[in-house]
Amino acid sequence: MTQRLYAPIILLLVMIFLIGPFFIIVAASFSAGDTLAFPPQGFSLKWIAKVFTVESFRQSFAVSMFLAIGGTLTALLLGIPASYAMSRYKLPLSETVRFLVSTPIIVPGIIVGLALLRYFVIPVGLSITLALFLAHTALVLPYAVRVVSASLANLRSDMEEAAVLLGSSRLGAFFRVVLPNIRGGILAAFILGFVTSFNQVPVSLFLSGPGVRTLPIDMLGYMEIVFDPSVAALSALLAFLSIGIVFAAERFLGFSRYV
Template identity: 45%
Template sequence: MIVPILFVVATAFTEGETLRFPPEGLSLRWFDEATSYQPFTDALLSSLQLALLATVLALAVGIPATLAIMRGRLPGRSLVEGLFLSPLILPELVVGLALFQQLMLQLELDNFQALLIGHTALLLPYAVRVTGASLVLADPALEEAARGLGASPLRTFFTVTLPVLRPGIISAALLSFVTSFNNVPISLLLQSRDFRTLPVTMLDYVQQNYTPIIAAMSTLLLAATVVLAVVAERILGFARIFGGINR
């Protein structure tokens, strides 16, 4: 699975004019082309904006839902949890088509609003599942002790529950951001000329051009994702957090 990625990375450093392996010499010219190509830079800002807003909304909905599922006495708990995890099961093309029909044709929302709703729905499983893993690893006696000492439910949440959830929240935010940023199916179906994400713009480019600029941009995105993952692992420890998912 890694070998094709290595081919793309190697091709990004070529001096040639087309995507070819092995590369024809070594050069950084295509990285300069990628960072100065305006459609890519405009789409990058759009993708960052969309991913950030969708991540915030997914966490705003997912964290209370996680607390209700894990700590509350919610009727039909398994059904509710299944509904939040369903975007992982349904094909994204089906979800995108349904959103296009309901949000853009029926409700006549603009493309950005439809994209924001679609990406938020796509990220809810990460918000619920990963924060839930942190909550599973927490000792409920801590919250009970805080309540027994006279803390209100709100104070208990901010002084006990939220610090316990913080590693899971940060992990869920990182996973959600990367998932939204790299999404193609939903973004492709709900795109417009005024608002286009970077993966869709790159897909359009590679259909019409065959220059190594696409390999250079892919390498930059890959490097950014790897650095983000390594830093998060060093700070948070993904293995420890995800250890609670199967509990």
């Protein structure tokens, strides 16, 4: 009886630990006060409205959207052929290649950002925008390869062979048979990569510069100057956006099957 009582209590404490900060931020974003504080001082929507009036937020949001969409699409363009080759052919050192592709997940992002800044941006003169784009693409590539590989593993290879026997070329079978049957995995990889890239902080912290800042980095800089609830309001909006995207992906794609 005691064990049955402990389990729900422990579960409740874990849920409070994980979700509690989110509810605190949401509550603070509706505060009527002029400083970021909890419990909130009254109720107001003025900080939610202010988020859309800050020019730096709008510019950094556009930069983050460009990096998240462009970087994820580029990662998919590289990751889909790589996943197909490693899944369908016995290539030498394929496991080594798979491990190397996964290194951006294993290596801390702060090291990746520092290395790009030290060896590419400073000595080579690589532009900050291009460096950010390459970094976000590299960070998203492992997710693209892993999710698409999982989709290919669940796809029967004899379907493709049947298309070839019926007169289709290998390339035609890939576009007409393989891609339509793994589109759910591709969309899941895109959503996972988009969310990962959009919320990326360590790499962007090193590679951001004047006029080119992602939204999370801009929020950090804003808090150094102004300590009002607008950052909490923006954080709540971004959290709801991420939750909505993941929920929709799970509802329509079965997101948990791929990750």
